[in-house]
Amino acid sequence: MSQQQPIIIIGAGMAGLACANWLHRAGRPVLVLDAADAVGGRVRTDITPEGFRLDRGFQILLTDYPEARRMFDYGALDLKKYQSGAVVQLPDGRETTLENPLQQPLAAFSALASPIGTLKDKLLIARLATELQGQAPETLLAQPAETTLAYLRRYGWSEQIITNFFRPFFGGVYLDRELSTASNFFQFVFQQFIKGDAAVPALGMQQLPEQIAARLPAGSIRLNTPVAAVLDAGRTVRLASGETLAAAATVVATDGPAAARLLGAEAATTANLAARPTTCTYFATPGAAPSHGHKLLHLNAQPEAFAHNVAFPAEVSAAVAPAGQGLISVSTHGAHSLTDDALTERLRPELAAWFGPAVAQWWHLRTYRIAQALPVYGPGQPVQQPLQVGDALFRCGDWVAYPSLNAALGTGRQVAELLLGK
Numbered sequence: 173m174s175q176q177q178p179i180i181i182i183g184a185g186m187a188g189l190a191c192a193n194w195l196h197r198a199g200r201p202v203l204v205l206d207a208a209d210a211v212g213g214r215v216r217t218d219i220t221p222e223g224f225r226l227d228r229g230f231q232i233l234l235t236d237y238p239e240a241r242r243m244f245d246y247g248a249l250d251l252k253k254y255q256s257g258a259v260v261q262l263p264d265g266r267e268t269t270l271e272n273p274l275q276q277p278l279a280a281f282s283a284l285a286s287p288i289g290t291l292k293d294k295l296l297i298a299r300l301a302t303e304l305q306g307q308a309p310e311t312l313l314a315q316p317a318e319t320t321l322a323y324l325r326r327y328g329w330s331e332q333i334i335t336n337f338f339r340p341f342f343g344g345v346y347l348d349r350e351l352s353t354a355s356n357f358f359q360f361v362f363q364q365f366i367k368g369d370a371a372v373p374a375l376g377m378q379q380l381p382e383q384i385a386a387r388l389p390a391g392s393i394r395l396n397t398p399v400a401a402v403l404d405a406g407r408t409v410r411l412a413s414g415e416t417l418a419a420a421a422t423v424v425a426t427d428g429p430a431a432a433r434l435l436g437a438e439a440a441t442t443a444n445l446a447a448r449p450t451t452c453t454y455f456a457t458p459g460a461a462p463s464h465g466h467k468l469l470h471l472n473a474q475p476e477a478f479a480h481n482v483a484f485p486a487e488v489s490a491a492v493a494p495a496g497q498g499l500i501s502v503s504t505h506g507a508h509s510l511t512d513d514a515l516t517e518r519l520r521p522e523l524a525a526w527f528g529p530a531v532a533q534w535w536h537l538r539t540y541r542i543a544q545a546l547p548v549y550g551p552g553q554p555v556q557q558p559l560q561v562g563d564a565l566f567r568c569g570d571w572v573a574y575p576s577l578n579a580a581l582g583t584g585r586q587v588a589e590l591l592l593g594k
């Protein structure tokens with residue numbers, strides 16, 4: 173492999189930036205190409221003319237992710253934490269607040285005469301927490317899997333707690349309220365919620381990729397540069413502009429469908445090409461959002477709801493809204509056929525039933541539709557697919573592993589290690 177040419181990395185999302193970071197630290201020249209106008213891929217934050225900072229879809233960093241701990245300077249990110257737990261709106265319209273449900277299930281679920289689940293359910297959460305606590309995350313991810321729903325039932329939880337807690341909580345993490353996502357990933361995420369915090373950088377999620385990008389030398393990231401083809405088994409990259417670039421090796425760090433176009437069906441196994449969509453509708457309020465003084469996520473257990481989870485980002489980080497205004501993020505998981513306006517009008521009565529008549533004063537800021545938010549990860553899919561697909565051709569990203577920032581960062585690091593011969 174030529175040492176003079178840079179290693180070309182296609183995609184400046186978390187996987188591509190992680191790969192570039194580790195290669196650069198080892199002294200290897202890198203060139204990162206991205207079609208978009210900024211780094212981050214699916215981790216982007218827009219600043220509106222009014223001064224709101226809107227993440228493109230509700231997203232959090234779990235601070236105990238092993239790859240995130242390796243990568244980020246948490247202090248410089250000025251991380252702001254959500255409280256552990258959730259306010260859950262139950263199918264019968266009642267609302268209950270769960271604080272620390274995974275760390276302290278007996279205390280958390282005791283407030284109400286158990287509308288969430290039975291005593292056995294709470295004891296089972298405590299048991300699973302103890303079982304998972306000391307295990308290595310890789311060990312959990314390597315477990316044989318079934319669907320999360322089958323796992324929860326086999327573990328002994330009642331339908332009541334599955335409907336009232338697991339479906340809205342983990343369905344929100346997976347963007348999959350059917351809980352068809354693989355159970356090894358459930359165990360991993362459950363452990364991560366026990367051991368770490370759910371946090372966001374004070375200025376929004378895009379600060380994560382920006383922090384990595386800032387470590388790379390000037391000129392090593394080219395934005396607005398879509399790649400059309402990878403040629404010569406990874407030694408040449410042709411841009412959409414027609415320009416060709418020589419590479420010591422090429423790393424395809426795009427999302428799955430783009431990788432399939434660049435690598436061809438042979439090199440891009442099709443396992444994770446299916447993806448789950450989500451829609452995030454932002455509202456602004458005059459004055460603070462109705463968070464009841466909590467920094468908790470609000471989850472909706474009602475099966476017909478469109479407002480699946482509601483967050484108040486400015487209560488967690490004041491910097492994401494102009495002074496004196498509140499920000500509300502409403503996530504609708506899965507596919508739907510509503511226009512943005514129709515969805516907003518569909519959400520309002522649901523939100524009014526939850527947060528009261530003040531909802532009429534909220535104004536719609538923006539709607540983000542993310543068609544390919546998370547790769548589908550079901551039972552039987554390998555926790556990681558091969559990262560090297562040719563002598564000088566590699567791939568990384570969540571789609572070759574499981575749907576998480578941890579997977580994107582981890583596969584990027586591992587490709588760098590393969591290239592460095594570690």
Ligand SMILES: Cc1cc2nc3c(=O)[nH]c(=O)nc-3n(C[C@H](O)[C@H](O)[C@H](O)COP(=O)(O)OP(=O)(O)OC[C@H]3O[C@@H](n4cnc5c(N)ncnc54)[C@H](O)[C@@H]3O)c2cc1C
Binds near residue numbers: 206230400542545546
């Ligand atoms: C709404 C939402 C919520 C999420 N919530 C969480 C969460 O709470 N916790 C968590 O851990 N994970 C979450 N995720 C998942 C996490 O964001 C992803 O796993 C991760 O960002 C994927 O990074 P990546 O680098 O693999 O891919 P991407 O971010 O998709 O990056 C791929 C890059 O490739 C570029 N590209 C594509 N084609 C080309 C081309 N031909 N030429 C040049 N460039 C190209 C794209 O522009 C993009 O920048 C969420 C994702 C979304 C969308």
